[in-house]
Amino acid sequence: MPGPGFYLIGEEEEREVLEVVRSGHLFRYGSESDPNFKHKVIDLESAIRNKFNSPFGLAVSSGTAALSVAFAAAKIGPGDEVICPGYTFIASMSSIIFAGAVPVLAEVDESLTLDPVDVERKITPRTKAILAVHMLGNPCDLERLKEIADRRGLLLIEDAAQAFGGKYKGAYLGTIGDLGIYSFNIYKTINAGDGGFVVMKDQEMFTTAFGYHDQGHLPQRMGVEIGNRTIIGHNFRMNELTGAFVLAQFRKLDRLIAQLHRIKTAFKGHLCNKPGIGFRTINDVEGECATLLTVLLPTKAVADKVAAQLGTKTISHSGWHVYNNMEQILGKKQATLGPPFNSVEFPTTVEYRKGMLPRTDDILSRAINISIGVVDAGLGSAFGVNPLSSNEEILSKAEQFAATVARSL
Numbered sequence: 001m002p003g004p005g006f007y008l009i010g011e012e013e014e015r016e017v018l019e020v021v022r023s024g025h026l027f028r029y030g031s032e033s034d035p036n037f038k039h040k041v042i043d044l045e046s047a048i049r050n051k052f053n054s055p056f057g058l059a060v061s062s063g064t065a066a067l068s069v070a071f072a073a074a075k076i077g078p079g080d081e082v083i084c085p086g087y088t089f090i091a092s093m094s095s096i097i098f099a100g101a102v103p104v105l106a107e108v109d110e111s112l113t114l115d116p117v118d119v120e121r122k123i124t125p126r127t128k129a130i131l132a133v134h135m136l137g138n139p140c141d142l143e144r145l146k147e148i149a150d151r152r153g154l155l156l157i158e159d160a161a162q163a164f165g166g167k168y169k170g171a172y173l174g175t176i177g178d179l180g181i182y183s184f185n186i187y188k189t190i191n192a193g194d195g196g197f198v199v200m201k202d203q204e205m206f207t208t209a210f211g212y213h214d215q216g217h218l219p220q221r222m223g224v225e226i227g228n229r230t231i232i233g234h235n236f237r238m239n240e241l242t243g244a245f246v247l248a249q250f251r252k253l254d255r256l257i258a259q260l261h262r263i264k265t266a267f268k269g270h271l272c273n274k275p276g277i278g279f280r281t282i283n284d285v286e287g288e289c290a291t292l293l294t295v296l297l298p299t300k301a302v303a304d305k306v307a308a309q310l311g312t313k314t315i316s317h318s319g320w321h322v323y324n325n326m327e328q329i330l331g332k333k334q335a336t337l338g339p340p341f342n343s344v345e346f347p348t349t350v351e352y353r354k355g356m357l358p359r360t361d362d363i364l365s366r367a368i369n370i371s372i373g374v375v376d377a378g379l380g381s382a383f384g385v386n387p388l389s390s391n392e393e394i395l396s397k398a399e400q401f402a403a404t405v406a407r408s409l
């Protein structure tokens with residue numbers, strides 16, 4: 001049930017983590033003159049910054065924490081609206097709510113990422129940001145989303161939790177908007193069980209992000225800072241064990257993504273030109289992560305039949321990531337989401353209803369995720385292959401899929 005990085009866990013992760021365990025220094029801060037301080041989190045931050053060409057980077061405890069940090073850094077709060085897709089993980093929406101702002105749900109298109117036309121429709125005078133979620137490793141149409149954000153004076157924030165290492169037109173996902181976030185939970189490209197990361201371009205945003213993630217302290221928290229803390233913050237720090245593990249996984253990123261592309265190309269090649277089988281739009285074929293192969297079938301009835309025979313589910317029925325299945329949000333007006341939100345006056349026009357995004361509903365009801373690297377029933381990818389699958393296994397699963405579709409048309 002894990003993400004692709006899981007399959008490559010080996011001696012390198014063991015070595016990195018053991019170094020920290022043997023040193024006994026597990027906290028992210030330490031003195032350069034202390035030989036026991038292995039500065040894994042700091043090394044991870046500079047490794048990601050350098051590879052992704054991002055001016056600022058901050059390691060945190062999860063992707064959800066990274067989203068909260070990003071919204072704090074962007075100064076998003078009560079009275080603001082943030083446009084996000086109806087197909088995403090709940091954290092994309094809940095972190096907006098925890099910021100005191102209002103998530104406004106927009107349709108996805110056949111890329112299964114934000115539909116720029118609907119985004120533009122959802123903009124109001126209260127809109128502060130667009131949250132572009134690169135679902136299932138596929139880049140959003142960033143060119144159009146960025147054009148809209150720039151023209152309408154909005155921030156563009158990238159939720160690249162599911163797309164660490166992916167690129168759009170040559171730039172790493174997360175680094176194109178004003179801020180970007182990643183997750184290192186077990187389902188993600190690389191993982192450490194849990195963990196997250198935020199990238200941004202602006203010094204002031206970084207200072208706020210750092211303080212928000214660590215009790216208001218200034219970046220790198222060197223020494224006692226009484227008198228210097230301008231905000232209150234949380235503890236969303238990453239520890240050295242996690243930093244060490246992610247570092248080892250990070251060094252395998254290029255190899256991993258190349259392997260996923262090889263497998264996906266082979267799998268897709270076997271399905272191309274087969275009757276009834278279409279694919280979601282990929283906004284950057286070379287840049288996507290290739291963690292999943294999403295097939296679009298002609299009707300919901302065919303898709304349901306195929307999924308049942310393969311022991312999997314269509315995306316609409318897969319659980320966690322579809323707004324229609326989020327009972328925490330459905331039926332609520334923003335003002336009734338509960339404390340601390342009900343202490344703030346919100347526009348009562350924003351509400352969350354089953355069926356409110358008909359285009360998204362139609363696409364997801366016809367979509368089946370085939371696992372390439374992310375084997376996760378919660379995403380609907382219980383059927384498929386994994387990064388260690390042989391060519392024979394890839395061929396056999398592809399033939400099984402095509403034959404099942406042919407029988408179900």
Ligand SMILES: Cc1ncc(COP(=O)(O)O)c(C=O)c1O
Pocket residue numbers: 062063064065088089091092133159161162183184185194195196
């Ligand atoms: C799109 C998206 N955003 C945010 C998150 C939150 O990440 P985490 O589980 O590390 O808190 C996830 C995790 O599944 C996700 O898929």
